[in-house]
Amino acid sequence: MRAAPWHRPTAARHGSATPWHRPVRLSPSDLLRLGLIGIRTRRMRAALSALGISIGIATMIVVTGIPASSQRALNAELTALGTDRLQAIADANAAEQGEPASFPPESVAMVARVGPVQAVTAVANTHTVVRRSDRIGELDLSGLTVLAARPNLLDVINAKVRSGRYLTAATDRFPTAVLGSVAAARLGYRDLRPGEPPPLVLIGDRWFSVIGILRTTPLTPDIDRSVLVGWEAAHSQLGFDRRPTQLFIQAHEAAIEDVDAVLPATISPQSPSMVLVSRPSDALAAKRSAEATFSGLFVGLAGLALLVGGIGVANTMVISVLERRREIGLRRALGANRGQIRGQFLTESIALSGLGGLTGIIVGVLATVGYATYKNWPPVIPLNAVTGGLCGAVLIGVIAGVYPAVRASRLSPTAALATT
Template identity: 30%
Template sequence: MRIRAGRAGRAARARGIGRPWMDSRDLWTEALAGVLARPMRSALTTLGTVLGITTLVITIGVSATAGNQIVGRFDALTATSVTVVVPASADAVPIVDWSGVDAVRRLAGVDSVAAIADSTDTASVQVRANDVVAPGDVSGQTMAVVAGSPALPAAVRGRMTAGRFFDDGNIARHDRVAVLGDQAARLLGITSVQDSPAVFLKGQAYTVIGILGEAEREQQLSTAVILPPTTAEEQVGLGVVTRVLINTALGAAQQVAHQAPIALAPGSEDALAVTAPPDPAKARKGVQGDVNGLFLVLGLVSLVVGAIGIANVTLVTVMERIGEIGLRRALGASRRQIAGQFLVESTTIGLLGGVIGAALGMVVVVAVSAVRDWTPVLDVRLALGAPVAGAVVGLLAGLYPSLRASRMEPVDALRA
């Protein structure tokens, strides 16, 4: 019977029946009919690809949008901060004096600038909220004592939670006043400055005129006592500037970092160490690359799950249509045509899943951005490439079932 079927096939092909049996239009028609013959099964199979493509689009779109927000916050905070570290001078004349910050303030792109003086000698000083020593009571708290210029709250991006910061008048008069960090004030039990509370350090009383809180830079100031430069030099020996804090406009940090040492110490600028933020463009690329790489793996895993679903259902379909395959082979259909029909069916399912998944993914990205008040970042290449990716997944998933269908012998298939 196998010989008769083979002769029948050769005779049919000799009469012109073999190759013209299915042209490209017939191939797509048969594939679409196979997909629509079992609409519920095809819908569930397509759902796997839809979920995979949707997850892929959502993860890439949301990660790109989140990366853009992360970099935006980096630009607003870190990318505008410049710090100049002043080393100790071997000479009696300091490298940078307190008036040097005025020269930096005049530079283009500088929003605020302040100088700080600290030392290891004043890093741990006993500070008390009153001058009465009671037996059994804690005599005080160990805190750092620093000196700062009047623009320090703006330079550290902080705000006064009580009272005010000292001004040029306090500095000129050498007033013994102090500003406490919020944690220092809490440790000393000072919550208000209305009654002019005092703190005592090294046997001297200082009137607390303000409390500094919520500093984004130099957070160690929250546990410090801040004195005017002139008072700090006279009372605790803090007269040399050790750091200059600069806040710049967005995009001006690199230029200011180059010009600030020259403005602070003309002729000795090489002795200063400048800490400037990295290029925001490189940071943006790095952040987005890391986030995209992480979520891309999750999307690909979902896509592989969808591909396995297509392969499984296509293989089941082949097993159910053995008789149809045998009949087509007996009528002259080639192995290539049988394989092509099932490949087109699986590719069609993948393509439909890619189109639907891309649309749903874009909608979800826009919805998430709207809820979070973000600016959605949508890549046109992703929207156009998602259907292609779905079609490729369907094509690859249908390779094994289509090869198995094409290897069936007409007699065995008809007998089954």
């Protein structure tokens, strides 16, 4: 028997489904408020769970930030020691019979034309004796070397003046001298006092005024044991022939091996075998080894920290589903579908991990900056660690919340409500 027209659903007569037959879609804001219910009502458990993920993310920031800060300080120290520098020395054993072990006068200009070379300078052994007084016999030697030097020497070898000043273009032609740290100690000079007449040293049979004393130069210990005079002054006063015996080269670090390979033929095209070029310093190898070691350490510790944090969030969400079965059953009985239940618990897991991630980033950044400042390192916070930490926290929330969300959505209303 056909039902009366008034028994039919009103919407059926109009050819459309009733509004209460349509699945209700939650807006993102409603879904977020729903997902935060568990966090607000169980604050202590949420805080402990967020603490776990915070520790994981903070650990990732710290284990990347602190080694990065240390590495930057190490790089600066190694660079100061000369990882981008080479030395070329004239080999006396390879020099021809009777010929001095020296380079052509134009060798400095030739090396400067090499593309990756940033700076080049030269020194030359004048083969003269230095004494503090003419009352000291010529055979009573101090073991010091008198070197003709150019004004840009300190910039290339990264040396500093301890007292007084260095040679300049203005003093290059005058009988002035600068002492290395060891040379100053052996000659009995500690520091130069401003306003007082400069002390004198006897080089050969000429008196030179001491205008500066250098600090110790770890890169070039030979400079510490030398007395430096101007290039032109050495020529006019000491009979120097303007032929360098040692070159100092600063080049781009990435091309240091290539520069090393072409230096002998560039410095002395006729006798490249007499050119001894120092290999890139051991500090360069240590620097590259440290970079590789630090990179592997970053990946391992960060992955372990994220794994621990993810396990903590997953454990919290599973327990949350078990404790809230009656709530799930009531919501299902009131019309919530499985997708909404999944969305609720998945949102809660993501929010929990996100809050923990933000807290961990703040703690990690503060810890890194504090420790780097304590160690006098330049603080370095890798941007990829910060963004990766936040994205990793969200990803952990998704992964850790999938199983509990699916499990919650599969609970039948009757079974869930029957739970005591």
